[in-house]
Amino acid sequence: xxxxxxxxxxxxxxxxxxxxxxxxxxxxxxxxxxxxxxxxxxxxxxxxxxxxxxxxxxxxxxxxxxxxxxxxxxxxxxxxxxxxxxxxxxxxxxxxxxxxxxxxxxxxxxxxxxxxxxxxxxxxxxxxxxxxxxxxxxxxxxxxxxxxxxxxxxxxxxxxxxxxxxxxxxxxxxxxxxxxxxxxxxxxxxxxxxxxxxxxxxxxxxxxxxxxxxxxxxxxxxxxxxxxxxxxxxxxxxxxxxxxxxxxxxxxxxxxxxxxxxxxxxxxxxxxxxxxxxxxxxxxxxxxxxxxxxxxxxxxxxxxxxxxxxxxxxxxxxxxxxxxxxxxxxxxxxxxxxxxxxxxxxxxxxxxxxxxxxxxxxxxxxxxxxxxxxxxxxxxxxxxxxxxxxxxxxxxxxxxxxxxxxxxxxxxxxxxxxxxxxxxxxxxxxxxxxxxxxxxxxxxxxxxxxxxxxxxxxxxxxxxxxxxxxxxxxxxxxxxxxxxxxxxxxxxxxxxxxxxxxxxxxxxxxxxxxxxxxxxxxxxxxxxxxxxxxxxxxxxxxxxxxxxxxxxxxxxxxxxxxxxxxxxxxxxxxxxxxxx
Numbered sequence: 001x002x003x004x005x006x007x008x009x010x011x012x013x014x015x016x017x018x019x020x021x022x023x024x025x026x027x028x029x030x031x032x033x034x035x036x037x038x039x040x041x042x043x044x045x046x047x048x049x050x051x052x053x054x055x056x057x058x059x060x061x062x063x064x065x066x067x068x069x070x071x072x073x074x075x076x077x078x079x080x081x082x083x084x085x086x087x088x089x090x091x092x093x094x095x096x097x098x099x100x101x102x103x104x105x106x107x108x109x110x111x112x113x114x115x116x117x118x119x120x121x122x123x124x125x126x127x128x129x130x131x132x133x134x135x136x137x138x139x140x141x142x143x144x145x146x147x148x149x150x151x152x153x154x155x156x157x158x159x160x161x162x163x164x165x166x167x168x169x170x171x172x173x174x175x176x177x178x179x180x181x182x183x184x185x186x187x188x189x190x191x192x193x194x195x196x197x198x199x200x201x202x203x204x205x206x207x208x209x210x211x212x213x214x215x216x217x218x219x220x221x222x223x224x225x226x227x228x229x230x231x232x233x234x235x236x237x238x239x240x241x242x243x244x245x246x247x248x249x250x251x252x253x254x255x256x257x258x259x260x261x262x263x264x265x266x267x268x269x270x271x272x273x274x275x276x277x278x279x280x281x282x283x284x285x286x287x288x289x290x291x292x293x294x295x296x297x298x299x300x301x302x303x304x305x306x307x308x309x310x311x312x313x314x315x316x317x318x319x320x321x322x323x324x325x326x327x328x329x330x331x332x333x334x335x336x337x338x339x340x341x342x343x344x345x346x347x348x349x350x351x352x353x354x355x356x357x358x359x360x361x362x363x364x365x366x367x368x369x370x371x372x373x374x375x376x377x378x379x380x381x382x383x384x385x386x387x388x389x390x391x392x393x394x395x396x397x398x399x400x401x402x403x404x405x406x407x408x409x410x411x412x413x414x415x416x417x418x419x420x421x422x423x424x425x426x427x428x429x430x431x432x433x434x435x436x437x438x439x440x441x442x443x444x445x446x447x448x449x450x451x452x453x454x455x456x457x458x459x460x461x462x463x464x465x466x467x468x469x470x471x472x473x474x475x476x477x478x479x480x481x482x483x484x485x486x487x488x489x490x491x492x493x494x495x496x497x498x499x500x501x502x503x504x505x506x507x508x509x510x511x512x513x514x515x516x517x518x519x520x521x522x523x524x525x526x527x528x529x530x531x532x533x534x535x536x537x538x539x540x541x542x543x544x545x546x547x548x549x550x551x552x553x554x555x556x557x558x559x560x561x562x563x564x565x566x567x568x569x570x571x572x573x574x575x576x577x578x579x580x
Contacts, residue, residue: 025524033425044284051119058104091116096154096390096398108161111153119148149390154398163402169208170404190378191396192386193417198409201418203575205411206247207241208259209345210572212563214298218283218291220574223566224258226555228265230439233551234337235267237295239316241290243274243380245418245577248503249313251411257538262543265552267559269299271316274576276421281373283423285319285430289448292316292323296335302566303558308336309545313502314473315430317344321481322440324460325453333460340463340541342474346455347441347480348434353471355385358435359464359504363428370424377419387471392416412499421580441484454461459487463544466538467494467501477489480485490544491516491526494537513537 003526063152091097102112126141153159157175162494166174185191199205210224240246240259249257249270261268271291276283292310298310312320320339320530327333345351369379387390399405439445441452462485464480477495494501504511533540558564 002363007184028524039296039548041497044338045419048195069519079349082372087419095395096152097292097424099162101165103109105161108159110313111159113152115153122148128253136152136517138476139356139359142353145524146389148387149200149394152394155394156401157402160398160402163398168405174402174404175412176450178401181404181407182401186259188418190381190417191393192400193392193396193413194405201245201247201577204252205414205572206250206577207253208250208256208262208572210268211568212570212572213302213561213566213568214293214295214576215569216294217279218274219295220274221295222270222572222574223561224268224572225561226265226267226559227262229555231265231267231555231559232365232546232549233553234305234307234309235263235269235303235551236311237269237271237299238311239271239292239295239320240273241314241316241421243377243422244420245415246270246272247573247577248412248415248499250573251415251503254507256504257412257503260505261542265555266542266545268304269295270574271295273420275377275425275579276374278372278374280423281567282425283431284426285322285446286448288316288319288426289323289326292319293327296323298566300335302564307335309338309340309548310336311340311341311342312344314344314498318346318434318440320344320414321346321455321485322446322453323449324458325455326451327449328457329451329453333458336460338461338463338545340465340545341478342465343467343470343478344464344499345473346482346484347477348438349441349480350474350477351435352474354383355435358431359384363436365426366431367428373424375422375424375427377421380422381417381419384472412503413573441480449481455484456486458485460485461488461548463541464489464491465494465502465541466491467497469497469503472498476523479526492537492540493523493527504536504538506538509535511535513540515540523536 039069055212097103097112102108122144123141126137126144129137129140132140157163163174181192208224210222212220213223214221238246238249240249250259253259258268258270274280295307296310300306310320312318320341321344324333324336324339327335348355366375366379400407407559433439433446440455443456444452446453462481464473464481466473468475470478479491482491493514494504496504501511512532512534513536514527514532516526516530518525518529520526520529553559556563558566562568
């Protein structure tokens with residue numbers, strides 16, 4: 001019987017590692033010389049870009065050098081500890097690798113460092129590509145980053161030390177619990193981010209008192225009950241994005257923008273859009289503009305006021321800009337006393353990562369997913385999850401599928417998963433006309449209700465808020481509103497992103513915002529001369545609103561929901577917000 005082979009000792013492993021490394025180095029050196037990188041030798045074969053051109057060969061050499069260095073550090077932990085390698089700050093803070101084992105155990109330290117090395121070289125190869133249109137290169141980099149996030153060793157049970165430890169500790173129960181979570185998500189066709197029983201609209205979300213006072217096939221109009229003896233003379237109408245439920249602005253009481261506004265003495269109306277069904281198959285862009293004008297006229301008539309303040313969030317802000325342009329074309333611009341834009345874009349020439357999902361093939365796919373005239377909201381949710389795949393996909397794969405953890409209660413993530421369906425014709429037109437063709441920024445290119453619209457004619461006083469870290473509506477894209485609108489403008493750059501940058505109540509004492517009263521041409525110039533203020537920008541906004549008109553009226557009669565010309569139809573938050 002053959003003797004059982006003796007495992008190599010550390011000295012043997014180091015020797016053979018050196019042998020392999022030297023052999024690879026010799027081959028690389030010869031290959032680089034053959035490719036002509038020594039400046040003297042002419043290669044005996046054609047140079048193929050991306051395969052054996054000098055730059056590619058250099059990157060390959062660097063990759064092998066980095067790989068061998070990491071291999072040697074794993075085999076000789078003492079030497080590695082004596083010569084620590086400083087890592088970039090973002091990697092030191094990477095939550096995927098926060099466990100000590102990722103650094104303390106040589107094998108897992110090697111796995112982690114190898115992953116980052118491969119990621120760097122993969123992205124570097126994309127960036128180094130020549131002769132590729134910039135838009136295509138951006139799409140390729142986005143796809144490469146998505147692949148890199150998906151292939152993180154933290155996402156796999158056998159390469160994640162925390163999962164291994166948990167599996168041994170629970171004797172595999174974590175894997176069974178995780179499988180249960182995964183199968184439940186597969187059944188509902190959507191990834192779960194939060195305990196589904198932790199929140200309920202009307203119970204602990206969207207609880208600001210009010211009444212539905214107007215209803216159309218497209219939206220409900222909610223009026224909120226006053227909490228002050230006097231209220232501002234000019235009421236406020238909020239248009240939330242119809243790709244989500246309106247209660248992002250009315251989460252728990254401590255986070256509710258609506259409740260805060262009411263407490264500031266503002267008469268608040270909220271539009272609650274209907275989630276699309278087959279009856280809305282013919283709804284287009286014009287219908288949402290018409291709905292905004294209908295809400296404006298309904299409030300003006302009900303409260304007997306000449307004008308209203310307005311807020312448009314995200315895509316509803318885009319539509320609000322078109323609404324203002326249409327009212328201007330009709331000589332009715334004075335119906336709107338002011339417009340506030342939360343992370344809204346009107347010029348889509350630099351619209352961020354969502355542009356990676358807008359080309360002809362993907363638009364055809366979107367059309368094929370809407371056979372009944374509406375797009376299932378789960379598809380849109382999946383798209384937005386992909387924009388932050390590391391946080392909204394793979395984090396939950398690790399924690400809830402591999403570790404078998406229970407879902408944490410988080411109101412914002414509950415809202416994020418409360419999807420709405422979109423009218424297919426409108427959605428396709430929005431992606432084509434705005435994201436792909438950028439027609440809204442072109443005067444006269446878009447026509448609403450038979451009228452060509454031109455954003456450069458808008459002179460409505462406007463407060464424009466952008467998020468510094470917004471990946472959906474990048475700040476420099478939101479800034480472009482200032483290049484088009486002609487009226488008095490105030491731009492505010494808020495800390496954080498598309499949601500947390502907006503939903504930031506003063507009591508939380510989080511983040512900051514920047515203002516700049518100088519007449520500047522670019523966002524970079526704005527930032528260079530900006531003044532930073534700690535905390536929420538909400539008080540700055542309400543001060544700006546009062547500067548437009550500080551008159552007040554008693555909070556009675558029509559200022560109380562159901563007590564004026566508009567009858568109360570239902571209690572807030574209404575029926576549409578609960579519809580699937």
